[in-house]
Amino acid sequence: MSRSKHPAPGRRATVNIHDVARRARVSIATVSRVVNRISTVDPQLAKRVWKAVDEVGYVPNTQARTLVSGRSRILGLIVSEITNPFFPELVQEFENLAVAQGYEVMIGSTNYDPVRTEALIRRMLQRNVDGVAVMTFGIEEELVKKLVEQGFPLVFVDAGPELPNVRVLHVNYGGGIREAVQHLAALGHRRIAFICGPLEMRTAVIRRDAFRSAMAELGLTVPAASIVEGKHSMESGKAAMEELLKNAELPTAVICSNDMTAIGVLHALDETTHEVPRDISVVGFDDIHLAQFMLPPLTTVQMSCRDLASAAVEALRAGIEEDHPKAKQREWPIKTRLVVRRSTNFPKGTLPALEKTAARGVPRPSSNAK
Numbered sequence: 194m195s196r197s198k199h200p201a202p203g204r205r206a207t208v209n210i211h212d213v214a215r216r217a218r219v220s221i222a223t224v225s226r227v228v229n230r231i232s233t234v235d236p237q238l239a240k241r242v243w244k245a246v247d248e249v250g251y252v253p254n255t256q257a258r259t260l261v262s263g264r265s266r267i268l269g270l271i272v273s274e275i276t277n278p279f280f281p282e283l284v285q286e287f288e289n290l291a292v293a294q295g296y297e298v299m300i301g302s303t304n305y306d307p308v309r310t311e312a313l314i315r316r317m318l319q320r321n322v323d324g325v326a327v328m329t330f331g332i333e334e335e336l337v338k339k340l341v342e343q344g345f346p347l348v349f350v351d352a353g354p355e356l357p358n359v360r361v362l363h364v365n366y367g368g369g370i371r372e373a374v375q376h377l378a379a380l381g382h383r384r385i386a387f388i389c390g391p392l393e394m395r396t397a398v399i400r401r402d403a404f405r406s407a408m409a410e411l412g413l414t415v416p417a418a419s420i421v422e423g424k425h426s427m428e429s430g431k432a433a434m435e436e437l438l439k440n441a442e443l444p445t446a447v448i449c450s451n452d453m454t455a456i457g458v459l460h461a462l463d464e465t466t467h468e469v470p471r472d473i474s475v476v477g478f479d480d481i482h483l484a485q486f487m488l489p490p491l492t493t494v495q496m497s498c499r500d501l502a503s504a505a506v507e508a509l510r511a512g513i514e515e516d517h518p519k520a521k522q523r524e525w526p527i528k529t530r531l532v533v534r535r536s537t538n539f540p541k542g543t544l545p546a547l548e549k550t551a552a553r554g555v556p557r558p559s560s561n562a563k
Contacts, residue, residue: 274305328505470538
């Protein structure tokens with residue numbers, strides 16, 4: 194009995210590299226160089242090969258490709274959590290940029306748990322990733338050592354060990370927070386409070402210290418009760434604002450270490466008679482997509498997810514690809530800037546605030562009022 198030359202129903206005929214080579218009218222070696230992203234291949238030839246790949250439906254065998262090239266073309270990305278909208282936005286940008294450069298992405302979140310982080314790192318090593326971007330804004334030193342000892346390219350945010358193939362993204366926290374303080378001071382605010390992140394995180398300390406420095410520059414005092422530690426979450430932002438409301442002298446403005454904290458602050462104030470920004474101005478940090486849709490839209494310091502992701506992918510490629518033009522660059526600066534929306538205004542009772550109220554048709558309080 195003769196065997197059918199056609200595949201069984203529901204099964205797809207195997208397409209291999211020979212089929213691509215025939216369709217593109219090139220050698221198998223050329224197809225191999227193209228699918229392995231060898232940069233010396235003529236761009237027009239590579240375009241023809243990729244067109245043939247699409248036409249015949251060829252799916253490269255990544256395991257075989259790794260054995261041949263010694264590279265998996267997988268980038269690892271470690272983030273802190275996925276409940277904070279900042280990180281999904283960062284992941285999306287990172288993945289878009291990595292895929293455009295011919296890389297796959299392996300993603301994991303630590304949830305600030307050292308045991309989980311260690312397991313995640315182990316899985317990435319087992320998958321033979323080409324490099325890892327550690328975008329957690331705070332990772333324990335022992336775990337950093339485990340990554341560094343493996344000798345493959347690493348990217349950290351804010352700080353990393355002075356070792357070969359380690360690159361660092363330096364976020365200008367100070368510049369952004371200084372802009373926020375100066376913006377509020379220009380409006381007339383003098384009693385400005387700050388809700389920081391968990392102080393075991395290096396970045397939380399950097400942001401708090403930047404706030405103190407910016408206030409000192411303007412000759413403004415910062416009472417101990419005006420700085421409250423939070424956990425970079427909406428719930429902790431709400432709790433921190435409730436604590437600030439217990440102070441004998443209330444702040445006229447509050448700067449928050451991230452937007453999630455600021456959203457919690459807005460909710461805490463919504464449960465009181467205090468209105469934002471009439472009574473208390475609020476500033477966030479990150480500029481997550483949700484910030485512009487809050488009521489009122491949130492004034493915040495923008496730390497662009499796209500800029501972070503772009504720098505992280507570029508820095509990893511600089512460590513992986515021998516011919517990369519920035520192979521010797523160790524540091525990548527990340528800019529910040531203040532985005533002014535409607536959650537900040539003149540302090541209540543000041544002349545500009547009274548004039549603004551009067552312009553809306555609301556009578557100014559009489560100076561003879563008891």
